[in-house]
Amino acid sequence: MTFMLDFLEGLGAAALRVLARLGLATGFFQAVLARAPGSAKRFGLLVREVYFSGVRSLAIIVVSGLFVGMVLAVQGYEVLQRFGSADALGSLVALSLVRELGPVVAALLFAGRAGSAVTAEIGLMRATEQLAAMDMMAVDPITRVVAPRFLAAVASLPILAVIFSSAGVIGAYLVGVELIGIDSGAFWSQMSASVDFRLDVLNGLFKALVFGVAVGLISVFEGYHAAPTAEGVAGATTRTVVISSLSVLTLDFILTVLMFRGLN
Amino acid sequence: MPEPLDAPLIELKDVRFGYGGRLVLDGLDLTVPRGQILAVMGGSGSGKTSLLGLLGGRNIALSGSVKVDGNEVGSLNGAKLYALRRRMGMLFQFGALFTDLSVFENVAFPYREQTDLPEAVIRDLVLLKLEAVGLRGAADLAPSQLSGGMARRVALARAIALDPMLMFYDEPFTGLDPISAGIIGRLIQRLNVAFGMTSLLVTHDVNETLRIADRIVVISEGRIVRDMTPQELRSSDDRFIRQFADGLPDGPVPFHYPASPYAGQLLGDHDVHA
Numbered sequence: 001m002t003f004m005l006d007f008l009e010g011l012g013a014a015a016l017r018v019l020a021r022l023g024l025a026t027g028f029f030q031a032v033l034a035r036a037p038g039s040a041k042r043f044g045l046l047v048r049e050v051y052f053s054g055v056r057s058l059a060i061i062v063v064s065g066l067f068v069g070m071v072l073a074v075q076g077y078e079v080l081q082r083f084g085s086a087d088a089l090g091s092l093v094a095l096s097l098v099r100e101l102g103p104v105v106a107a108l109l110f111a112g113r114a115g116s117a118v119t120a121e122i123g124l125m126r127a128t129e130q131l132a133a134m135d136m137m138a139v140d141p142i143t144r145v146v147a148p149r150f151l152a153a154v155a156s157l158p159i160l161a162v163i164f165s166s167a168g169v170i171g172a173y174l175v176g177v178e179l180i181g182i183d184s185g186a187f188w189s190q191m192s193a194s195v196d197f198r199l200d201v202l203n204g205l206f207k208a209l210v211f212g213v214a215v216g217l218i219s220v221f222e223g224y225h226a227a228p229t230a231e232g233v234a235g236a237t238t239r240t241v242v243i244s245s246l247s248v249l250t251l252d253f254i255l256t257v258l259m260f261r262g263l264n
Numbered sequence: 265m266p267e268p269l270d271a272p273l274i275e276l277k278d279v280r281f282g283y284g285g286r287l288v289l290d291g292l293d294l295t296v297p298r299g300q301i302l303a304v305m306g307g308s309g310s311g312k313t314s315l316l317g318l319l320g321g322r323n324i325a326l327s328g329s330v331k332v333d334g335n336e337v338g339s340l341n342g343a344k345l346y347a348l349r350r351r352m353g354m355l356f357q358f359g360a361l362f363t364d365l366s367v368f369e370n371v372a373f374p375y376r377e378q379t380d381l382p383e384a385v386i387r388d389l390v391l392l393k394l395e396a397v398g399l400r401g402a403a404d405l406a407p408s409q410l411s412g413g414m415a416r417r418v419a420l421a422r423a424i425a426l427d428p429m430l431m432f433y434d435e436p437f438t439g440l441d442p443i444s445a446g447i448i449g450r451l452i453q454r455l456n457v458a459f460g461m462t463s464l465l466v467t468h469d470v471n472e473t474l475r476i477a478d479r480i481v482v483i484s485e486g487r488i489v490r491d492m493t494p495q496e497l498r499s500s501d502d503r504f505i506r507q508f509a510d511g512l513p514d515g516p517v518p519f520h521y522p523a524s525p526y527a528g529q530l531l532g533d534h535d536v537h538a
Binding site for chain 2: 124125128129130132133134135136138139144
C-alpha cells in the first residue's frame with residue numbers, strides 16, 4: 001500500500017515538474033518572440049549566428065545528404081526493378097527526400113551539431129556570469145544573446161533542408177545513373193513530373209521551418225536555464241539533443257498526417 | 265526631481281530578503297553617503313552578494329525599502345531599471361569578460377550597446393579606460409590569454425566605461441596574488457576619486473579592505489552588526505571583530521556546522537547522515 005502511494009506521489013511530482021518546465025518554456029518562448037524583432041534589426045548579430053549555426057553545419061549536411069541519397073538509390077533500385085519500374089527511381093528518391101528525409105534528418109543533424117553548441121555556449125555564459133554582467137550593463141541578454149541564436153536556427157534549417165535534399169538527389173544520380181546505369185533522361189523527367197512544388201517542396205520547407213523553431217527554442221531554453229555548474233551545462237546539452245530529436249520526430253508525424261492525409 | 269547632492273546615494277531600511285525558504289537578510293538598515301568607499305564584510309552565505317543583487321535590481325526585497333539615488337529599486341520597471349543601471353558599474357568576482365570578444369571589444373561593448381558614438385571616438389575612449397587600468401598594451405588579446413588579475417582589470421575598465429556614479433565590487437580580491445590584489449585595491453581607490461564615484465565592496469580580504477575602505481560594515485545573521493572605520497577595526501578588541509580580522513577559525517562564529525553530538529553519532533546511531 002505504501003509502495004503504491006509512493007509510486008503515485010512520485011508520478012504526480014514528476015508530472016508537476018514537467019508541467020512547470022513546460023510553463024517556464026512557454027513564458028520564455030513569448031519573451032524570445034517579443035524580443036525577436038529588436039534582434040532582427042541588429043543584422044550583424046544575426047549574420048554572425050547564421051554563420052556559426054548554419055554555415056558551419058554545411059559540411060555535415062552535404063556529406064550526410066549525399067550518402068542518404070546514394071543508399072536510397074541502391075535500396076530503391078533493388079525494390080523498383082522487381083516491378084520493372086526502375087525508371088521511377090528519380091521520383092522515389094526526390095519525394096522521400098523533399099517530403100521527409102530532408103527536413104527530418106537535417107533537423108536531427110542540426111540539433112546535434114548546432115543546437116548542442118548553442119546550449120553549451122549560453123549555459124557557460126550563464127555559469128561565468130557573462131549574462132549577469134550584460135544585464136547589469138543594461139543590455140538585455142535575451143535580445144542580445146538568446147533571440148539572435150533562435151532566429152538563426154529558424155532561418156538556417158529550411159535552407160539546410162533544401163541543401164540536404166539537393167545533395168541527396170545528386171548522390172542518387174551518381175549511384176542510380178552513373179553506377180547502375182538507369183537512363184538519365186528518365187531519372188530527371190520522372191522526378192520533375194512527380195514532385196509537386198506546393199504539395200511537396202513547400203510542405204517540406206514548412207516542416208523544416210517548424211523544426212527550426214522547435215530546435216532553436218529548445219537549444220536556447222536549455223542553455224539559458226542550465227544550472228551554472230559543469231554537470232548543469234552537460235545535462236542541458238544532452239537534453240537539447242534528446243528533446244530536440246524527439247520533438248522533431250513527433251512534429252513530423254503530426255505535420256505529415258495534417259498535410260498528406262486523404263490525398264491518396 | 266534630482267536628488268540634493270548631500271542626500272545619501274544608497275538608503276536601505278528594514279530590508280528582508282530570502283530565497284528557497286531561507287531568510288538571508290532580516291531587517292537590514294544601511295545608508296551610504298556619496299563618494300564613500302564602503303566595504304561590506306561577513307562570512308560566506310551571510311547575504312553580502314544578495315545585498316549587491318538588491319541594489320542592482322537583480323533581487324527583489326520581500327519587504328523594506330531599497331533606494332539608490334532616490335529611486336526605489338524594487339519598483340522600477342524594465343526601462344527605468346536599465347536607465348538606473350547605466351549609471352552603475354559592477355565588477356564580477358571573476359571578471360565575467362565576454363569570452364568571444366577581444367579585450368578591446370569587451371571594453372567597447374558598453375559604448376556600442378548604449379551610445380551612437382562614431383568608431384574613432386569609441387576607440388579613443390576604450391584606449392583611455394584601458395590606460396587607466398594599465399592594460400592598453402593588452403587591447404588585442406583574447407580574455408583566455410589574460411591572468412586572473414589582468415582579466416579583472418579589463419572587467420574594471422569595462423565597468424567604468426560609462427562613468428558610473430556607483431560601483432559594485434563582488435569579491436574583487438578573491439584568487440589574486442598579493443601584487444594583483446594590491447593593484448586592484450589601488451585602482452578602486454584611485455577611480456573612486458578620479459571619476460567621483462561611490463564604491464561598495466563585498467569582500468573577505470581584511471588587509472586590502474583596511475588599506476582602501478573609508479568605512480567597514482559587517483553583516484551577520486541578516487543584519488549589520490558592526491559599522492566602523494578601518495582605524496576602529498584595527499584597534500578593536502571586540503572578540504567577534506578580532507576573530508574576523510585575524511582569521512581565527514573558532515570564536516563567536518563557530519567552526520562547526522550545527523550537528524548532533526559527535527560521540528552519540530559515532531557510538532549509537534548507524535545512520536551516517538543523521
